[in-house]
Amino acid sequence: MVLLRCFSVTLLQWCFLACLLCLSLGLTNNQAPSCDPHDLSALKEFASNLTSGSIITEWSNDIVCCNWRGVVCDNVTNGGGTVASRVTKLVLPEMGLGGTISPSLAQLDQLNVLNLSFNHLKGGLPVEFSLLKQLKFLDVSHNMLSEPIAGALSGLKSIEVLNISSNLLSGVLFPFGEFSHLLALNVSNNSFIGRFSSEICSASKDLHTLDLSVNHFVGGLEGLDNCTSSLQRLHLDSNSFTGPLPDSLYSMSALEELSVSANNLSGQLSNQLSKLSNLKTLMLSRNRFTGELPNVFGNLSQLEELEAHANSFSGILPSTLALCSKLRVLDLQNNSLSGPINLNFTGLSNLQSLDLATNHFIGPLPTSLSYCRQLKVLSLARNGLTGFVPENYANLTSLLFVSLSNNSIENLSVALSVLQQCKNLTTLILSKNFHGEEISESVTVGFKSLMILALGNCGLRGHIPSWLSNCRKLAVLDLSWNHLSGSVPSWIGQMDSLFYLDFSNNSLTGEIPKKLTELKGLMCANCNRANLAAFAFIPLFVKRNTSSSGLQYNQASSFPPSILLSNNMLSGNIWSEIGQLKALLVLDLSRNNITGTIPSTISEMENLESLDLSYNNLSGEIPPSFNNLTFLSKFSVAYNRLSGPIPTGGQFLSFPSSSFEGNQGLCREIDFPCNIVNNTRPFISSSSSRKLGRSNVLGITISIGIGLALLLAIILLRMSKRDDDKPIDNFDEELNSRPHRLSEALVSSKLVLFQNSDCKDLTVADLLKSTNNFNQANIIGCGGFGLVYKAYLPNGSKAAIKRLSGDCGQMEREFQAEVEALSRAQHKNLVSLKGYCRHGNDRLLIYSYLENGSLDYWLHECVDENSALKWDARLKIAQGAARGLAYLHKGCEPFIVHRDVKSSNILLDDKFEAHLADFGLSRLLQPYDTHVTTDLVGTLGYIPPEYSQTLTATFRGDVYSFGVVLLELLTSRRPVEVIKGKNCRNLVSWVFQMKYENKEQEIFDPAIWQKDHEKQLLEVLAIACKCLNQDPRQRPSIEAVVSWLDSVRFDGYQQCS
Template sequence: MIFALWNCGLDGRIPIWLYNCSKLQVLDLSWNHLDGEIPPWIGEMEKLFYLDFSNNSLTGEIPKNLTDLKSLISPHKYASSLNSPTGIPLFVKRNQSGSGLQYNQASSFPPSILLSNNRLNRTIWPEIGRLKQLHVLDLSKNNITGIIPSSISDMGNLEVLDLSCNDLNGSIPASFNTLTFLSKFNVANNHLQGAIPTGGQFLSFPNSSFEGNPELCGKIISPCAASNLDLRPASPPTSSSSRLGRGGIIGITISIGVGIALLLAIVLLRVSRRDAGHQIGDFEEDFSRPPRSSDTFVPSKLVLFQNSDCKELTVADLLKSTNNFNQSNIVGCGGFGLVYKAELPNGIKTAIKRLSGDCGQMEREFQAEVEALSRAQHKNLVSLQGYCQHGSERLLINSYMENGSLDYWLHERVDGSSLTWDIRLKIAKGAARGLAYLHKEPNIVHRDIKTSNILLNERFEAHLAEFGLSRLLRPYDTHVTTDLVGTLGYIPPEYSQTLTATFRGDVYSFGVVLLELLTGKRPVELKSENRVEEIFDTSIWDASYEKQLLEVLSIACQCIVQDPRQRPSIDQVVLWLEAIGSVKER
C-alpha cells in the first residue's frame, strides 16, 4: 500500500514492476536521481492518491493518464483507499536538511501530485480538472509551457497550487477565485499577463506569489491601468539631442554591457535552480544562524507572563531546550508552524510553537495568538507562558499537553487503544466550556475548531489551542468580515457565501467534533461513506451508554444545521452536555 524511498540516491528510470502493486496508495520516490519520462501506467493505479516524484531529473510531458487516477476523481474511490494504521511511522521529506514530517497512517497524507523540480515540459492537460479529490498540486520548477487550464477551478478541494518557475503564458483564470479552500497559491517566475483575479482567497496571497511576471497587474501588485503603456511613436529627436558626444556613446555602451550582464546572471540563476535538484536549501532559516542583514537591527524580545513556570528564561535556553529545534522534538504541526517539546532549565516541560510561512501572514498569526491567549485565561484553554521575537523568528511558549491532540487519539493511534466513552464525554464537556468562555468573556470567535486543535493533558482534560485564525469581536458585534479560512469538513456552509465569521460558525465546527467523538471517523470520511446506520464507533458502543450516545448525537445534529440562526449557542450546548450522566475521572 505504501512505497516510500525518498533521498536514497536512486538513479535510472521508474521501474515497470511497480505496475504490479495494485493496492498502492502512497508512492514517494522524491529527492533521488531518477530520469526518463513518467510512465503513463501510473494513471491506471486505482488506489493511488499520493504521488511524489519531486526533486529528480524526470523529462518529457506530464502523462495525460495521470488525469485518470480514480482515487482522485471519485470520493467513493478515495474513501475506499483509506487504510488502517500501518504500525510504523511514515515520513515526508520537504526540504534538503530536514529529516521529514511524520505520519502514522496513509490516510493522514493529503491527496497530492508532487512533480516539482524536474525537467518536465509541454503543457498541463485541461483534463486535470477531473481530479476533484486532489488537495495539493505542485508542478513548480519545471519547463512547462502553454496556458494555465481554467478547468483547475473544478478541483473544489484544492488547498495548494504551485506552478511557479515554469514557462507558462496567458492569464490567471478568473474562475480560480471560486477555489474556496486554496490556502497557498504561487505562479511566480512565469510569463503571465493580464489582471490577477479578485475576491475569494486571492486577497490573502502575498506579492511573492505573483512576482517575476512583469505583465501581471492588479490590486496586489500594481493597478492594471498602469500597465497600459502609451504605444504611440515618440517624437523625432531634435538635431541637438541627436548629436551624441564621445562621453555619451561610452555611457550608452557601458549601460548596455551592464544590462546584458544582469540578464545573463538571471538566466544562469534560474537554470542552476532547476538543475541543482539536491542543492535546494531549507525553506526555513535555521534559528541558530545569525539574523539576516535586514534583521540585524531588530532586537531580540522575550516576554514571560506572570503565570509562567520559568521566570529567568533566555533565548539561549529556548535553543538548548529544543536541541536547536531538532526534528526529533517535534510533537505537532499547527496551521502556521511546527510545535516542539522543550524541557526548560528548571525541568518544566513546555510546547514551543515556531511560526513559519509568508512574513505578513506569520506576523498576523503571531499577533492573533498573543492577543487571544493573553486576554483569555481559562482551565480549558492552552496557557500561553510567553513569546519570543528574534530577528525574523516568532516563537510562542505554551503549556505542554502530555497526551497530544484529540485527533491523534481518534485517528492516529497505532497500538489499537482508544478513548473510552466516559473520557470522550469528558473531553466534549471541557472543550465546550473553553469555547463558551471565549465567546462570552474576551468575545473571541475561534474560526478553527477541530480535533487537532483540542489538546489533552495527563488527565485527558481538554484544552483549546491554535488561535492564529481567531478574531476579537467588539461589544455588540455579531460577526467579523474575514477571508474564508479553516479546515475542510469543519467550515460552516455560510462562510463561503457571506465571508463572515460568527459564534454560530464555531458552534457548527464543534458539532463536527462531537460527530468525530461518536463515530471515530474524520469529517471527510463521514461525508463520503454516508454511514448513518453505523454512526457509533464500535470501540465505545455499549447498551448501557445508548441513551447518552443518542443525546450527544442529537446535540451534534442541532449544531450542524445549515441555517446558523437555528443553531444553539455554545452556552446552551454546555448546559445540554453537563446534563448528560456523570463523567468518571481518569
C-alpha cells in the same frame, strides 16, 4: 435541491418579523405614566431569575416599568371601571437571555403578546402560564427548552400564534383541543415523535399555518382529513412520514405552500393536484414517489417553485407546466423522466432555475428555452441529449451557470460561439460531449466573466486554445482526458485567479512553462476564490483524475488547489520556483518524461497533501526537507532513476513500498539499510525481498552491524567536538542550511513572561537552546501559521513553543492577535500562554506542554487498541472543549471567534482533560459584536457551509466545527476520510444519511458502543446534529451545547433530525 435559493423564509416567519416590527415601533410611542405594582413585581422577579442578558442591568428600579426595553403597556379598564396602565406585550427576542422562565410572568394577566425567541432559555414553560387567558401570541422559538410544556399550554384558550420551534422538546405532541382560535402553529426543529394527529386541524377551523418539519413523526398523513380549506402553509418536511399523500390534502383549496420533502412518502401524485389552484410552492424532494407527474399543472397558475428531485418519477414532462407563467424554479433532477424535453418554455418568462439533470431525457436541447430571459441556472447534465446548442441561447444573457455534461452534444465550436454571448456566465460544464472533435479557436469575444470551465473527457483534438487567455477570471480549468497536443502555453501562468488546473491524460509535449510557477491564485491560501461563493451549493460534474468515470464536487469552493499534468509527454526539469505555490494541495506530474532532480523547494509548499512524480526519468535524491510536508498524505516517486536514502521521518513512515519501487538506487534504513559510504543500496519491493537466500541475509546482517557501528562512531565524534558553552548568539551559523532558519541578522530581542509562567528566569538563549535550535526532532505539531516544538526548559519543565511563519505583515498581525487575546483568556480548558518572544523578525509563543498530545492522535493515529479512548473519556473531552470554546465566545473580553475548531486543536493533559489550542486564526471582537469579516479560513471538513458564501467567521460557525468534532468522538472517523471510498461522502453527510436510513447504531465507533452507553451516545449525537444545522440561525449557542453535554448523564436524550 434548489440551485438558486440560499435561504428559505416562510410566510410565517415574515409574519413574526412584521409583528415584532410593529411592536418595537409601539415601544417608542407609548410613554405610560405609571406601572401596575403587580406587573412591576412580576417583571422584577422574571429578571432576577435570569443568569444572563442585558435587561438584568437595563431594567432599573424605576417604578415606570412601561418605559423598560421590551415592555409595552396599554390602558386597561378594570372590573370596577377604573383605567390602569397594564403590561400587554413583552417583546425580548435576541437579548442573550439565559436561565429559566420565571412563573411570575403568569401574574401579567393582561399579557397578549410574549416573545422570548432567539435566547438561551432552558427548562420549560411554567405550568402557571395556563393562567394567561389573554395571551394571543407566544413565541419561545430558538431556545433550549426541553421539559414538557403541555401543562403550560393547556389553558391558553385565546392563543392565535404559537411558535415553539428550534428547541429541545421531545415526546408526543401536546393536545390541541382548547386552541379553538389558533391561526399559526410552528413546532419545527424539535424531537417530537408519534403520528400525525387529526386533532391538530380539528381544534381550530381558522388554522392557516402548520409547520411540523424537522421532527421524528412517523406513519401516514391520514390526520390531514380534518384540516380545513383555510390552511395556507403546510410544512411536514424532514420527518419519517410514510405512505401516499391522502386525498384530503387536495381539498385544501387555500393552500399556498406545501412541503413534504425528506420523508419516506410513496405512491403516485393524484390528478386531484389540480384542485390546489392557489399553490405557490410545492416541495416533494427526497421521497419515494413513483409514476408519472400528473399533467394538471395548467390549473396551478400561481405556482412559483416546484421541487421534486431525488424521487422515482417516470414518463415525460407534463406539457401543462408551460402554463405556469409565474414559475421561477423547476427542479426535477435525479428521477427517471424520459423522452424529449418538449416543454414549451415561451410562456415561462419568470423562470430563473431549471434543473433536469440525472434523468433519461433524449433528443435536442429545447429551442424555446431562449424565451426565459431571466434564467440564471441551467442544469441538464447526465441525460441522453443530442444535437447542437441552439443559436438563440445567446439571448439568455442572465445565465450564470450552465451544466450540460454527460450527454452527446455536438459541435463544440457552435456551443462556444453561442454561449460566449452570455456575458454573465461564470460556470460552464460541458464534460463528456463533443466526442473526438477539434477544439475550437473561433471564440472571438471570449468569456469575460467565466470562472469555471470543464471540457474534460471529450476526446478533443488540437491545441490548448489561445482564446482562454482572455478568460481573466478563470479559477477552475479542466481539459483532461482529451487528445490535446502541442505545449502548455506560458500565458496560463498569467491567469491570476486560476487555482485548479487539470490538463492530465492528453498528449502534451515540451517543458512545463516556468510561468506556471507564478500563478497568483496558488501563492496564498484562498487567493481570488471569494467569487466562487455564489455557487457554493451548485453541484459540479467534473471527471476523476484517476479514471474516466465521473466525480461530482458538491461545492465550487471545494475544488482542492491543484496542478494535474499527469499522463502526457512533457519533458524538461521541474522548476525550483514551484515552491512559490504555497497554497497548492495537489501536484501530479506522473507518467511523463520529466528529467533532472526533484527540487527541494517543493518542501516550501507547506499545504501540499498529494505529490505524485512517478513514472518519469527523475534522478538524484528525494530531498530530506520533504519531511517538512506535514500534511502530505499521498506520495509517489515510483519508477524513476532516484538514488540515496528515503526520508524516514514525518509522513514518510506511513507511505507504502509501492511509493518508491522501480528506483534501483533508493534505500530505506528501516527495511533495507543503505551503504553508508555511497548510499547505493537498492530499494527492493516486498515481493522481491522474499527471494533472498541465506547468504544474502547473512550479508545484510553484517552490513547492518558495520553500518550501525560506523554511524555510532560518527555521532560520538561530533558530540565530543561540540562546545556546550558556545554562545547562543551564533545559532544562525548552525542553521544556515535550514530552509526555515531564524532571521539572519539578530536584531532586537524581547521576552515577556506572564504571571502564570512557572519559569520566571527564562532568557532568549534558554528558549533557543531548549528546542535544540528548533531542530526537526523537536517538532510535535503544526498549529496556525507555524510549527510547534517541544522545549526542555532549564528548570526541568517542558513547554510547547509555536514559531510563527508567513510574510511579515500577516505574521505580525497574527502574533499581536494571539498575544493580546490569550494574555486575557485564561481558563482551565484553554491551552495556557506562558509568554512570548520577539527575536528579530521572528515571533515565538510559549505555551503549556500537554503530555497526551492531540485528540486527533488518539482518535485517528493511535494503533494500540488497548489505548483507545473509552466513552467516559470522550464525553469528558467533549464537555471540556465545549467549556473552553464557551469561554472564548462569552467569558473573556474582547470575545474571540476561534475559526479553526478541530480535533488536532484539542490537546489533552495527563488526566485527559481537554484544552482548546491554536488561536492563530482568531480575530478579536468587541463586546456584542457577533462576527468578524475575514478571508475564508479553517480546515477542510470543519468549515461551515456559510463561510464560502459570506466569508464571515461567526460564533455559530465555531459551533458547526465543534459539531464535527463531536462526530469524530462518536465515530472515530476523520471529517473527510470517508470520501476515499467509492460513492461515499464526507463524515457529516454520511452520518445524516445513516440517520435517514435508521442505522444510528452503525454510526458509532464499535470500541465505545455498549448497550449501557446507548442513551448517552444518542444524546451526544442529537447535540452534534443540532450543531451541524445548515442554517447558522438554527444552530445552538455554545453555551447551550455546554449545558446539554453537562446534562447528558441525567436527562433523557433529544434525538436530532
